[in-house]
Each structure stands twice: as C-alpha cells, then as structure tokens.
Amino acid sequence: MSRHALLQQTMGLGPSWQPRGDWFAQHPAMLARAEQMAKPAPAPLAPSPSMPPEPPAIPSAQPMPETAATAPAHPPVSISPIPLQDWNALEQTVAACQNCRLCQTRTRTAFGRGNPKARWLLIGEAPGENEDKQGLPFVGRAGQLLDNMLAASGLDRDRDVYIANVIKCRPPGNRNPAADEIAACHGYLLQQIAHIQPTLILALGRFAAQTLLETERPIGQLRGKVHRYQDIPLIVSYHPAYLLRNQPDKAKAWQDMLLAQRAFRQHA
Numbered sequence: 082m083s084r085h086a087l088l089q090q091t092m093g094l095g096p097s098w099q100p101r102g103d104w105f106a107q108h109p110a111m112l113a114r115a116e117q118m119a120k121p122a123p124a125p126l127a128p129s130p131s132m133p134p135e136p137p138a139i140p141s142a143q144p145m146p147e148t149a150a151t152a153p154a155h156p157p158v159s160i161s162p163i164p165l166q167d168w169n170a171l172e173q174t175v176a177a178c179q180n181c182r183l184c185q186t187r188t189r190t191a192f193g194r195g196n197p198k199a200r201w202l203l204i205g206e207a208p209g210e211n212e213d214k215q216g217l218p219f220v221g222r223a224g225q226l227l228d229n230m231l232a233a234s235g236l237d238r239d240r241d242v243y244i245a246n247v248i249k250c251r252p253p254g255n256r257n258p259a260a261d262e263i264a265a266c267h268g269y270l271l272q273q274i275a276h277i278q279p280t281l282i283l284a285l286g287r288f289a290a291q292t293l294l295e296t297e298r299p300i301g302q303l304r305g306k307v308h309r310y311q312d313i314p315l316i317v318s319y320h321p322a323y324l325l326r327n328q329p330d331k332a333k334a335w336q337d338m339l340l341a342q343r344a345f346r347q348h349a
C-alpha cells in the first residue's frame with residue numbers, strides 16, 4: 082500500500098474498504114488451506130510445549146507458566162464450507178457459528194477489534210472470561226498490557242492494528258483450545274487475514290504461532306526471527322496473559338516488538 086493510501090486510510094478518507102477479489106489468486110496456498118478447512122475431516126493439530134524465561138521492560142504483574150490444560154475427549158467436528166464473505170457477513174456468521182462445541186458454553190463470540198484496514202494484524206489464542214462477556218479480544222489486564230506495549234511502539238490499538246484470536250469462543254475454564262476447535266475455527270481466521278491483507282502479522286502465544294506456522298516447535302525456538310505466513314512477514318511473541326505472570330519475559334516481548342517494527346519498516 083502506498084503512503085498516500087495509508088494516510089487516506091488512517092484518516093478515514095480512503096475509499097470504502099473492500100477485499101481485493103484476487104487476493105486468494107495471489108495466495109494459492111491460502112486458498113488451498115481455506116479449501117482444506119471446508120473439508121469434513123480436519124487434520125488434528127498436535128499438542129504443544131511451553132515457554133522460556135528472562136528480565137522486564139514494560140508494565141507488570143505476577144508469575145505462572147503458560148501451559149496446558151488438556152481439552153476433553155470429543156466427537157469429530159463437522160466443518161462447514163466457508164466461502165469468502167464480506168466483512169460484516171463474516172462477523173455475523175461467526176456470531177451465529179455452531180461449528181464446534183464451544184458454541185454451547187460461550188456468552189459471546191469475540192470476532193476481533195481494531196481497524197480492519199490496519200497494516201498490523203495481531204493474533205492471539207482464545208477469548209478469556211472478560212472477552213467472552215464483552216465479545217472483544219484482549220480486554221482486561223492482558224488487553225491493557227498489550228495496549229501499553231502497542232502505545233510504547235507508537236501504535237494506536239484502534240487505528241493501527243487489528244487484533245483477533247485463533248478461535249472466537251472461550252474454552253470453558255480458560256482451558257487450552259483443542260485441535261479440532263482450532264481447525265473448526267481456522268477458516269474464519271483465514272478470511273480475516275484475506276480481508277485485512279496485513280503488512281505484518283504478530284503471533285501472540287504458542288497457539289497462534291504453532292497454528293499459523295504449522296509447527297510444534299516451542300515458542301522459544303520461534304521467537305527472534307522473521308517467519309513468513311504466505312508472503313506476509315510473521316513475528317512470534319509471548320501472549321500478554323503469559324507475560325502478566327512471567328514478568329521477566331516482558332523484556333523478550335519488547336525485543337519481539339522491536340523486531341516486528343523493523344520487519345514492518347522493511348516491508349511497508
């Protein structure tokens with residue numbers, strides 16, 4: 082996107098937002114993945130490990146490991162075909178979605194928040210208790226920490242970024258998302274990415290990183306480098322909820338943000 086277009090967009094003067102119709106054509110692997118998501122038998126994602134430690138730099142809180150309550154056993158999930166919808170229709174589809182068991186326990190879906198025309202796309206894990214109540218991702222203390230990190234990076238959370246989760250409904254008790262739940266919801270994330278067409282993706286936490294990069298490698302091995310999600314640069318960092326409990330890793334998260342800024346400038 083040109084600087085002129087960005088300025089127009091940022092100031093709300095640009096043309097009405099519309100997805101580029103040829104986006105999937107330019108990203109054939111994404112189309113293949115979207116089509117894969119439309120098939121009835123999702124490939125289960127493997128479980129994942131945990132994260133490393135070190136010293137702070139941004140706001141604060143208390144310690145705890147970002148680990149893994151295992152999801153309960155479950156019947157196979159039927160995945161409905163998900164054609165590329167316009168943004169509002171997509172949001173409505175998600176709000177009414179019953180593609181996995183999480184629809185039975187959610188209060189509200191958390192589709193995303195921020196500017197759908199933003200050049201930064203942040204992807205986290207799943208709604209928590211506050212997000213489930215408010216229908217927005219990254220509210221509460223984790224959201225405040227993320228907002229502080231964005232502000233420290235010169236990014237406005239409502240203008241410069243769009244924030245979404247890998248899955249749109251809260252897993253009961255804040256357990257980790259199950260592989261079939263991630264698979265059932267993945268088509269929505271693909272569509273969000275296709276619409277937003279971000280310049281950079283910041284994957285927050287191991288579920289987002291492992292899902293997008295299709296790997297089981299721990300987050301400690303994925304940080305510190307510029308990955309590619311299709312042709313989009315992708316940086317891996319810790320989830321803010323994890324940082325609230327592991328203050329020493331805030332310094333690493335800040336390093337990740339600096340790396341993301343450099344990658345963004347290189348690709349802007």
Ligand code: SF4
Nearest residue numbers: 178180181250265266
């Ligand atoms: S988590 Fe995703 S797939 Fe499951 S019910 Fe919610 S919106 Fe649908």
